[in-house]
Amino acid sequence: MPTTVPIALAVNGIRHELNVEPRWLLVDVIRDTLGLTGTHIGCEHGVCGTCTVLLDGETVRSCLMLAAGADGAEIVTVEGLSGGDSLNPLQEAFREAQGLQCGFCTPGMLMIAHELLHENPAPSEQEIREAISANLCRCTGYQGIVEAVGLAAGSARAGGVPAR
Amino acid sequence: MKPPRFEYHAPRALDEALALLARQGDRAKVLAGGQSLIPLLNFRLAHPEALVDINRIDDLAYVRANADGLAIGALTRQHTVERSETVRERAPILAEACRFMGHLPIRHRGTIGGSLAHADPASELPAVMVALEAQLTLAREQARRTVPAAAFFVGPLTTALEPGELLVEVRVPDQPRRTGGAFVEMSRRAGDFALAGVAALITLDASGRCERARIALCGVGPTPIRARGAETALLGATPAGAALDEAASRAAAATSPPSDLHGSADFRRKLARHFTREAVAMAAERATRS
Numbered sequence: 526m527p528t529t530v531p532i533a534l535a536v537n538g539i540r541h542e543l544n545v546e547p548r549w550l551l552v553d554v555i556r557d558t559l560g561l562t563g564t565h566i567g568c569e570h571g572v573c574g575t576c577t578v579l580l581d582g583e584t585v586r587s588c589l590m591l592a593a594g595a596d597g598a599e600i601v602t603v604e605g606l607s608g609g610d611s612l613n614p615l616q617e618a619f620r621e622a623q624g625l626q627c628g629f630c631t632p633g634m635l636m637i638a639h640e641l642l643h644e645n646p647a648p649s650e651q652e653i654r655e656a657i658s659a660n661l662c663r664c665t666g667y668q669g670i671v672e673a674v675g676l677a678a679g680s681a682r683a684g685g686v687p688a689r
Numbered sequence: 690m691k692p693p694r695f696e697y698h699a700p701r702a703l704d705e706a707l708a709l710l711a712r713q714g715d716r717a718k719v720l721a722g723g724q725s726l727i728p729l730l731n732f733r734l735a736h737p738e739a740l741v742d743i744n745r746i747d748d749l750a751y752v753r754a755n756a757d758g759l760a761i762g763a764l765t766r767q768h769t770v771e772r773s774e775t776v777r778e779r780a781p782i783l784a785e786a787c788r789f790m791g792h793l794p795i796r797h798r799g800t801i802g803g804s805l806a807h808a809d810p811a812s813e814l815p816a817v818m819v820a821l822e823a824q825l826t827l828a829r830e831q832a833r834r835t836v837p838a839a840a841f842f843v844g845p846l847t848t849a850l851e852p853g854e855l856l857v858e859v860r861v862p863d864q865p866r867r868t869g870g871a872f873v874e875m876s877r878r879a880g881d882f883a884l885a886g887v888a889a890l891i892t893l894d895a896s897g898r899c900e901r902a903r904i905a906l907c908g909v910g911p912t913p914i915r916a917r918g919a920e921t922a923l924l925g926a927t928p929a930g931a932a933l934d935e936a937a938s939r940a941a942a943a944t945s946p947p948s949d950l951h952g953s954a955d956f957r958r959k960l961a962r963h964f965t966r967e968a969v970a971m972a973a974e975r976a977t978r979s
Contacts, residue, residue: 548691550692584794585797590727591692656931
């Protein structure tokens with residue numbers, strides 16, 4: 526048995542060829558090998574969602590995947606949501622509506638919200654809440670997050686999600 | 690934490706996987722979607738010497754409509770089943786139950802076969818497969834056998850799978866005409882495992898009486914529990930009033946729920962009774978529209 530496995534994957538449009546140990550988690554390769562520390566590690570057992578990335582267009586927990594299993598995949602991390610140093614409209618909305626406090630859950634929340642708005646451009650508040658229920662915010666700042674996603678949706682409620 | 694070391698095998702064909710599993714025996718664990726196994730590895734609760742990653746075996750991911758039902762490949766992702774028009778048409782209760790399984794990112798990776806083979810007693814899918822009287826195909830090198838769902842679940846996290854065997858397919862038989870199905874559950878938070886859940890399939894005759902019932906519960910025993918007493922109580926009756934009360938009582942009596950910090954055994958029994966009523970009533974109502 527070789528101690529490493531060769532893999533090729535694209536992260537935010539950049540192709541990487543790597544040798545990974547089979548036991549390495551995808552999140553550790555993203556952060557430690559590729560230096561993309563926007564993706565956070567929280568619980569390491571699939572509960573908190575802060576490590577969420579897009580794998581071939583779908584949200585997944587990068588702490589619940591072996592890097593070896595991502596061979597051939599296209600991955601988008603939070604760094605890939607916008608070009609360069611600018612913020613995309615979703616990120617702007619998080620800033621505008623104070624959708625973050627300590628920021629630890631933010632990368633996962635952005636990836637979840639990004640997918641939600643892609644699938645459903647005008648989600649109801651209930652649909653937003655259901656989508657982000659996949660992820661935990663230990664500041665319990667959910668209200669701001671819900672408002673931020675609503676704001677970004679540009680739905681009828683855009684800018685007018687009632688504050689509580 | 691991080692997973693311990695293991696030998697890693699990623700076969701691209703079923704034959705290759707079965708040969709590996711035959712050679713490795715109980716040294717090896719099968720890695721499907723990983724949504725249960727990877728946490729166990731991260732916690733170092735599982736220490737397999739080898740992992741056989743079946744995610745590259747594309748032939749194991751499919752939903753096929755046959756003349757008598759559905760055939761679902763073990764590697765089919767839960768979210769694929771949830772969205773499948775074929776599943777919604779032929780076994781809508783299955784799509785309904787998938788929505789309760791974890792959250793979307795979990796269902797993107799989690800597989801039908803993985804959830805069944807993991808056999809968590811609180812998991813939704815085993816109970817639904819028991820209610821549907823699904824048949825599970827277990828393959829080993831040069832041989833296959835078919836096991837009814839009810840016989841597959843042996844105990845908590847324990848199935849009829851033997852070393853060297855792989856769950857490859859689930860066959861879900863079509864239900865009779867005028868059958869409605871419903872899955873309902875309660876969990877503390879959306880996406881958590883159920884404190885108690887009920888899958889019900891109710892077939893009505895032309896006069897609205899119950900001529901066939903299949904009821905299975907999750908979260909209230911070491912395996913999914915088929916509530917045969919409750920099914921019998923409904924036969925020949927309109928699924929409402931006293932017959933529904935009796936069925937719900939019998940279903941609750943058939944459970945042996947755990948007591949833990951999430952809920953006492955008594956509470957779970959009450960949930961089982963309540964949700965049996967709800968699932969049967971909902972299934973019967975849907976049967977009138979089918």
